[in-house]
Amino acid sequence: MQFDDMRIFVTTVDAGNFTAAANRLRLSKQFVSRRVAALEASLGVRLLVRNTRKLAVTDLGQAFYERAKRILADVADAEQAMSARRSEPRGLLRVSAPMSFGMTHLSPLVAEFLRAHPDVRFDMDLSDRVVDVVGEGFDMALRIGRLADSTLIAQKLADVRMIACCSPDYRKRRRAPATPAELERHACLPYGQEGRAAWTFVVDGVNTTFDVHGPLRANNGELIRDAAIAGLGIALLPDFIVGGAMAAGQLVEVLPEWRPPPSALHVVYPQHREGSVTIRAFAQFLRARLGNGDANSRPADA
Numbered sequence: 001m002q003f004d005d006m007r008i009f010v011t012t013v014d015a016g017n018f019t020a021a022a023n024r025l026r027l028s029k030q031f032v033s034r035r036v037a038a039l040e041a042s043l044g045v046r047l048l049v050r051n052t053r054k055l056a057v058t059d060l061g062q063a064f065y066e067r068a069k070r071i072l073a074d075v076a077d078a079e080q081a082m083s084a085r086r087s088e089p090r091g092l093l094r095v096s097a098p099m100s101f102g103m104t105h106l107s108p109l110v111a112e113f114l115r116a117h118p119d120v121r122f123d124m125d126l127s128d129r130v131v132d133v134v135g136e137g138f139d140m141a142l143r144i145g146r147l148a149d150s151t152l153i154a155q156k157l158a159d160v161r162m163i164a165c166c167s168p169d170y171r172k173r174r175r176a177p178a179t180p181a182e183l184e185r186h187a188c189l190p191y192g193q194e195g196r197a198a199w200t201f202v203v204d205g206v207n208t209t210f211d212v213h214g215p216l217r218a219n220n221g222e223l224i225r226d227a228a229i230a231g232l233g234i235a236l237l238p239d240f241i242v243g244g245a246m247a248a249g250q251l252v253e254v255l256p257e258w259r260p261p262p263s264a265l266h267v268v269y270p271q272h273r274e275g276s277v278t279i280r281a282f283a284q285f286l287r288a289r290l291g292n293g294d295a296n297s298r299p300a301d302a
Contacts, residue, residue, distance in 0.1 A: 002134065004151040004271055005039040006068045008032055009047065013065050017054050027151065035151065075272065089278040090119035096133070096141040100221045100241045101265070102126035105290075106142070113285055120278060128219045133270060140269040140279055142286075144238065145192075152268040155283055158290040161239040162260040164199070165251040169231040176254045177234075180210050187233030188212035191224045199236050201258045225251075236260060265290075 012021040012032060022029040040047050047061035057065060097106050102124065110122055125131065125138070133141050133152055144160055166176070170187075177183055180201040190197040190212060197217060200209045214233045218224055221241040228235035228242075229250045235242070245251040267283045269276075 001039060001042045002035075002151075004134065005035050005042075007072060007271060008035045008151065009039055010065060010068050010072060012036055012048070012055065013057055013061075025151075031150075076275075087277065088119065089117045089281040091278055092121045092123060093140070093278050093282060094123040094125070094138045095282075096125045096127065096131045096136075096138050098128050098142065098144055098221075099126040100128075100238070101142065101144065104240050109286065109289055112289075113282060117281070120282075128221065133268060139273060139276070140267055140283070143266050143268060145263050147266060147268070150268075151271055153271055153274055154266045154268045155287070156264050156266050157283075157287050158265045160263040160265050162236055162263055163239050163242055163246070164234060164236045164254045164258075164260065165228060165242055165246060166234045166254055167229055167231045167250065168252055170228075170233065171252060171254070173231070180208070180255060180258050183210050183212050183234065186212075186214075188214040189224045189227050189233045189235045190214065190217040191221055191235065191237055192217075192219060199260065201255065201260050203258065207261050238263065 008021070008025065008027075011024055012018060015021040015024055018029045018033050018036075022032045025032065036048065043064070045060045045064075046058050047064060049056040049058060103126070106124075106126075110124065114120060114122065130143070130148075131138055131141060142157075147154055174186060177186055180199070180203065183199065188197075188199070190199075196211070197213060198209045198211050200207050202208075216224070216227050216232060218227075221237050224235050225237055225241050225245060227233070228237075229245055234254060235251075242251055246253065267286060269279055269283075273279055
């Protein structure tokens with residue numbers, strides 16, 4: 001049983017139905033329903049009786065609701081008491097972040113934050129995999145791109161500019177595509193996890209998705225960037241990964257008039273950690289340092 005599932009169940013009972021609970025929690029109705037079903041499965045009992053108009057709470061569900069509400073109240077009181085006694089950030093902060101962004105942007109920011117808050121310690125995990133924040137015990141994670149539906153609290157930190165690019169040699173050999181639709185005739189190098197390999201561009205003011213394929217797919221941006229530099233195909237990567245190679249002439253932009261929509265950098269953390277002074281301070285610090293909402297290339301001496 002997950003702690004956040006307990007919170008979702010209590011909110012659902014208080015709200016009276018899944019739709020109202022989803023609105024309160026800023027989650028989808030389907031996700032709320034799935035998490036309550038998962039809670040029932042983990043407990044091995046029926047907590048709610050569903051019908052077309054409203055939810056009815058079973059006797060066991062009412063007993064669990066009353067206990068769960070007391071537990072949530074106790075946790076909230078404990079967190080408030082600790083926060084009141086700990087107005088300054090302190091303690092261990094376990095953070096997951098994409099490797100490329102961590103090396104180019106996060107590294108100097110962590111050092112600056114530690115100098116300002118010497119009672120804080122970081123345990124950093126730089127990886128392009130999507131970690132299970134709650135299950136793996138992370139306090140927060142930085143994520144780029146569309147967020148999956150989850151119980152995590154998310155705050156947008158900055159926009160991330162995406163650039164389609166290839167090596168000068170590849171452009172000379174294959175001739176750059178004139179429109180995004182021509183990508184299907186090119187070797188493309190998808191960056192990301194498993195699933196559909198597709199890239200989105202703004203076409204006539206509308207986000208339009210195009211399927212792509214090629215000789216290499218990876219969840220590491222540097223590997224895709226280096227493959228593009230080697231002339232293996234076209235890559236679509238964040239500017240902070242390819243900006244240096246483009247400045248050095250190793251990569252050139254393709255489809256400059258068909259820019260992809262900007263991606264976004266978010267910080268996410270579990271709902272039960274919302275009251276953490278340290279998490280809140282670091283999130284605010286990142287938002288302030290990333291400035292105008294843009295997380296892209298920086299000068300080499302920045």
